[in-house]
Amino acid sequence: MPPSYNFNDFKHACNDENLVIPSKHAIENAETIFNLKTKKMLLDFISNDGLEELDFINTKPWEMNPDPDTVVMIDAYEFKSMNILGYIAFFYSERTNKWIIKSFKLSINRNMMMYLALKKAGLCNDEKIGGCNE
Amino acid sequence: MMKKLEDVMNKKVVICPACGSDSIETIETEKTIKEPYGEPLRISINEYTCKVCGIQGDFLDNNDQIISTAIESAKKNSIYNIIEDLSQKKISMSAIERALDLPQRTLSKWKNGLSSPSASGVTLMYAVRTYPWLLDVAQHKFDPIVSRDVHIKAAVSDLLKMIPVIQEDIFTESGMIATSNSLFMYIKIDKKDQNTQIESSKRENYSLKDVSFTEVTE
Numbered sequence: 001m002p003p004s005y006n007f008n009d010f011k012h013a014c015n016d017e018n019l020v021i022p023s024k025h026a027i028e029n030a031e032t033i034f035n036l037k038t039k040k041m042l043l044d045f046i047s048n049d050g051l052e053e054l055d056f057i058n059t060k061p062w063e064m065n066p067d068p069d070t071v072v073m074i075d076a077y078e079f080k081s082m083n084i085l086g087y088i089a090f091f092y093s094e095r096t097n098k099w100i101i102k103s104f105k106l107s108i109n110r111n112m113m114m115y116l117a118l119k120k121a122g123l124c125n126d127e128k129i130g131g132c133n134e
Numbered sequence: 135m136m137k138k139l140e141d142v143m144n145k146k147v148v149i150c151p152a153c154g155s156d157s158i159e160t161i162e163t164e165k166t167i168k169e170p171y172g173e174p175l176r177i178s179i180n181e182y183t184c185k186v187c188g189i190q191g192d193f194l195d196n197n198d199q200i201i202s203t204a205i206e207s208a209k210k211n212s213i214y215n216i217i218e219d220l221s222q223k224k225i226s227m228s229a230i231e232r233a234l235d236l237p238q239r240t241l242s243k244w245k246n247g248l249s250s251p252s253a254s255g256v257t258l259m260y261a262v263r264t265y266p267w268l269l270d271v272a273q274h275k276f277d278p279i280v281s282r283d284v285h286i287k288a289a290v291s292d293l294l295k296m297i298p299v300i301q302e303d304i305f306t307e308s309g310m311i312a313t314s315n316s317l318f319m320y321i322k323i324d325k326k327d328q329n330t331q332i333e334s335s336k337r338e339n340y341s342l343k344d345v346s347f348t349e350v351t352e
Binding site: 018021023026040064065066091093098100 | 149150151152153154155181186187188189190191192193195197198201202205
């Protein structure tokens with residue numbers, strides 16, 4: 001299933017702080033994991049192509065949508081930033097005309113990323129995969 | 135009466151940005167802002183939770199300004215502490231300014247709040263405070279050979295501080311194994327227990343990968 005939104009529309013919306021609302025957890029993770037301490041820093045990061053090697057994962061209906069007559073889809077992507085593999089999920093609310101960043105966090109595949117980096121550095125071989133994962 | 139009506143009219147109604155509901159719970163939360171080498175700063179922000187769809191966040195966009203102001207304040211505090219610390223280490227401000235190619239009196243202006251460093255200036259000061267030997271590197275105009283030597287000297291100096299050496303301990307064995315991208319170092323220390331007079335041996339292993347350092351105790 002293709003993405004429900006054009007990512008560039010979301011990216012351009014990030015130039016306007018009034019159009020995009022990050023969730024509490026997205027803001028917290030942006031600070032602790034990505035050193036993006038404010039909403040402005042987070043949106044600037046996204047609008048300036050900070051999400052590298054963007055990879056679409058899936059699109060799913062928003063489970064908490066209180067309006068059964070309107071389907072709201074959430075697009076999820078993985079991205080890279082230096083050695084961090086991140087995950088972002090967002091949706092657009094037609095009711096409020098705002099984009100919501102629902103998740104902004106480490107990807108669940110981060111261990112594999114770390115493993116590959118360690119392997120590349122010669123610090124981990126195939127026999128030690130279990131030891132290298134958390 | 136008019137004033138009260140005006141207040142009611144001007145009162146911002148909080149709407150959930152996701153589902154549009156106005157059934158919102160406001161929670162005042164304490165947040166700690168901390169910059170490297172500075173004291174933590176506590177601030178109070180408002181967070182909202184939609185009772186209908188469960189989305190949480192800063193729906194009124196008020197927190198960013200509060201957080202940004204606190205970060206600026208915390209950075210000023212950090213810069214003050216860093217410059218004070220360098221002064222206590224007998225590194226003069228004019229020498230730092232000369233080495234880093236900064237206009238004279240820049241640091242005293244930063245310290246006294248007469249001007250503020252840019253974001254890159256702040257990061258430069260964090261780097262200098264973390265690795266004071268960078269001043270030596272800068273002083274030598276970032277010459278690659280000198281930079282390498284200064285770096286290695288500082289790393290070895292730090293490494294020696296990490297090895298637990300007691301005067302009465304005797305190094306009976308030591309060695310180093312190097313590969314193209316790693317370094318393994320070991321020392322064997324004979325310790326004499328003050329109470330039992332029983333000698334015990336302990337081998338400490340140190341593994342160096344680039345500039346990182348890992349201690350492995352047997």
